[in-house]
Amino acid sequence: MTYPKKAMLGGALLATTLMAGGLVQADDFPSQPLTMVIGFGAGGSTDIQGRVLANVLEDELGQPVNVVNQPGAGMGVALTRLVNNDDEGYTFLYGPTSPITFGPLATEVDYDMDDFRYISAVSLAQAGIVTGEDRPFGDSWEELLDYARENPGVSYATQTAQDRLIIDYIAEQEGLDLRIVPTAGGAGMAPLILSGDVDFAYSGGTHSGYADSGEMPVLLSLAEDRLVAFPDAPTLVEAGYDITPGDILMAALPKGVPDERAERLAQALEAATQDERFIEVTEERLLLPVNYMDEEELTDTLYAQRDAFAELIDEMGGVEAPE
Template identity: 70%
Template sequence: MTMKLLGSALLASAVALAGTGLAQADDFPSKPLTLVVGWGAGGSTDIQARVLADIMSEDLGQPVNVVNQPGAGGGVALARLANSRDEGYTFVFGTSMTITFGPLSSETTYDLDDFRYVAGVTLGQSAIVTGEDRPFGDSWEDLVAYAQENPGTSYATQTALDRMIIEYIAQQEGLDLRIVPTSGGAGMAPLILSGDVDFAYSGGTHSGYAETGEMPVLLSLAEDRLVAFPDAPTLPEAGYDINAAEIRVAMVPKNTPDAHVERLAEALKAATEDERFIEITEERILMPVTWMPEEEVTQLLSDQIEGYKALIEELGGLPGQE
């Protein structure tokens, strides 16, 4: 009889604990959340993140605090997130390039399978740009012809990915370029605007010059033509079989419960439909708002990694790492 009572008590305890776990999942979030941005304050990713945080806090009923953890092109934030046990209370908002190309270009403590990709919310608008009054104008074809005739034509690079892309293009077109490393758009813009560099990679800085025309776009590195520069061809349209499309995505550790991921996704989806996020993204940053669910994001990132691996193999390794 005593054993039966003990067994019943243990069963009741197990049921109670299970019920508590369900309640905790249903109650998510029950405390403030932290949205980590892997870039410095004031950039376009940070600006978007702060608007997202405000809107999400209203939907979730808890504060969403933004913390900047810049470094390694967003890699510092992801390295810390990979070891998080916050079950969705801490999440990163960043660019897909950090997860797709980062582990291929340098040694990292994370890879694609260390995270769940809650949703993609914005399509990147990176580009190859130039300045005004260049001898080749603002046409990609004319730039290629000019560079073929003028060895040492200068290109300002910011990331390992854009360096790989331009090396591939140089190989295809027979170009002998002078590569000028820069640190972000703030380092690139003065070189382009002054004429010290012929053309350059831009992650989004060019959008600030859409009205003045001081920074014409030669090529779109997005999947489609750029919203603010529709005349610039994409990489495939220019004859290069490369998918360098960037999405901005919210990420959580792989051990995050389904219920928590789903609740975050609901809040993110509501944010993409909010006029405040649409205004800051489409009118100020000049990037299209999108909605890409977890499964679609994960597949896109996986496919992109395989494409980059093939490109690296074709080049015989990454530029600067031979």
């Protein structure tokens, strides 16, 4: 059968239009609201920062970004949700990296590092080893070590399997006999430190609230660099320990998300690190440094941290979780 030339051109034009429309639709991301999952409860530093970040991303992406808090198992519940998500980029996680680099090495979980794409880092955590005012060793790490050697049973408040591993390593290196006191988060640690019931402790960020008052001096930085609000505290490496456990605050997606969608989200996250709203809450309120890493740099960093944790766990003969 022979078709009129006009009909053939019309059909070709229609096909081209449909194909173009399909391409536009495929690249038109996001075309509906997104969900940011935060693996901790409302009101904490990750939640405060994440909600401001969500507001900035809404402006960058042109769609609402709804924040869902899904605490449990040290962010493990949120990561399990993400690994089972199949909406191709509309749900992403915001939070620290240690539940991914350390968590699967320390406990049985339903995910591993290869299950995710690490899209961008936007900030660095500021964990530290802290003490209180008027301690016999002041706020000096070296003086604490001398005091602890002379006084077996100096007390240390632990919160996580990761900080317990680090302090066990330090105690072994320095010949310390510590009394370990398990605590539940910063809310459990702070009263013990402020009252003097424990000598020193791990703090994931609670100490930042005492930067002005001086009630919770930092003995050691657990970040890669010295802490923004406590520049006099040496890093672990500076103190002679070959450990760099510094947590990074980042966004992650399930592994199979299309490249163009991951890249679109990464562009929005990079723009957010230059937005005054995000800078203000991060640097001035939470006392955290804004620090952007792209997917390649972030992924390489996380795998290097995971390998270092694995070596440390092997050297220490396993992980002992807080009671």
